[in-house]
Amino acid sequence: MWGILLKAVWFILPAYVANSVAIDVSVVPFLKRFNTPVDFGRSWWGKRILGDGKTWRGLIAGVISGTSVGFLQSIFRPDSILPIMSVKLAFLLSLGALLGDMGASFLKRRSGFERGEVIPFLDQLDYIVGAFFFAWIIIPVDFNMFIVVAIVTLPLHVISNIVAWALKIKKVPW
Ligand code: CTP
Ligand code: MG
Numbered sequence: 686m687w688g689i690l691l692k693a694v695w696f697i698l699p700a701y702v703a704n705s706v707a708i709d710v711s712v713v714p715f716l717k718r719f720n721t722p723v724d725f726g727r728s729w730w731g732k733r734i735l736g737d738g739k740t741w742r743g744l745i746a747g748v749i750s751g752t753s754v755g756f757l758q759s760i761f762r763p764d765s766i767l768p769i770m771s772v773k774l775a776f777l778l779s780l781g782a783l784l785g786d787m788g789a790s791f792l793k794r795r796s797g798f799e800r801g802e803v804i805p806f807l808d809q810l811d812y813i814v815g816a817f818f819f820a821w822i823i824i825p826v827d828f829n830m831f832i833v834v835a836i837v838t839l840p841l842h843v844i845s846n847i848v849a850w851a852l853k854i855k856k857v858p859w
Pocket of ligand 1: 708709711735741783790793
């Protein structure tokens, strides 16, 4: 039981880091001005393509940090039961996570949801789906691992949002 959990968390760690850092850097004062939206403020059919919540700053910082953590995991694997991490896999997990998050924002804008409005499950799992999808380019992805990660992520997301709110990184605790 704990083995499966540890393996799943080890595998998805670069995606977690990428997603969290993309959000966390938004409160770093000297990075405040690097908030160019990925969609460059453009709209499509009267609605923003992605919205101001998806910035190049978040995308770039997230991919760099997720890939860096994956690099550390590739040189230091504390136990041989853990899946092997590589820089390439970590890069795909990080990029996939953030593109998945952007994909969800795209769907939210198309359906009329404003920036920051929460859609349960979509907001928590978008980046996990993106990460697994991109990892699949280079490795056969284990569907059971995806299920475990999804189940672990839901409560983890709730807890980390409350922590981020308490630290004033997020405006609302959800
Ligand atoms: N963020 C960012 N760039 C990203 C992802 C996140 O700058 N690629 C920052 C933004 O400041 C964003 C915050 O992290 O407002 C929280 O991220 P998220 O919850 O994903 O965005 P929302 O503001 O909720 O926007 P959306 O409704 O599009 O999900
Ligand atoms: Mg959100």
